[in-house]
Amino acid sequence: MKRPDLVSPNAGLLGYRQFQMAYVTNDLDRALAILRAQYGIADFTVFSPAPGQPMRIALAWCGETMFEVIDATGMGIDIYDKALPNDFAIRFHHIGLEVADEIQWDRLQASIRAGNHVVDFAGDNDVARFAYVHAPELGHYVEYVLLHEQGRLFFESVAAN
Template identity: 35%
Template structure:
């Protein structure tokens, strides 16, 4: 059986305002460069997020998500009351077989309320692992365009091991 935690690569945070969160993160933790983007529609539906800020810090990606307040999403219960702060929402894992992971998650009794595909880029799913882990788990299978996108995310090397 594959290790559930294999492929960990990301801390996923939620915020009320991506620009304020990135500014607060930099003020507290130093000059980390983020790529901020507005996600396209997924599977023909508006993205549940208005903006996403991404940065690699050494070998771990930091993702700061600004949910679309006009939609009910899995992020809503984690949005901080004020603009600026971030709140941990999920751990992200890179996987090789999205359908096999969906099957495994459901077999473990986890609800997967959000999943989708960006053809040629990636497949993703969020499993509600809160009862066992205290937070959500996101699983991503990258295609070549997705790998290129992740490679384009700015990387800050701290020099710490």
């Protein structure tokens, strides 16, 4: 397989480098046990992004793909928990696309506005600037991530399988 060397944001909203597949669950420990036993992802980096919040996240690199599992039980941010039933589940939630720099971020924002796409959740913290674009035709979200230096260092420290 030969991949192009360059990201192609001129290809539209999906023309950025995909690096992540993300799932949501209502029982992180049970979900990770399944991913370990049935899918061979042995090592995860598990953390809580906001102390005192019930949200926990697990990240794992498998080759060039980062797998993210978000347990938002009781979190109250329905972008994550609305995808889940009351019983245990693991559900695909979003792909993560990396935006390389401020110029690409500005171009992305113009494309989002021009296409009347809905951004359901966005923010900027020590790790990254991010935006979740609702893509109902695709059945999932597309998260755009512009990593800050602290985020690059953190992603480099995530467990590799």
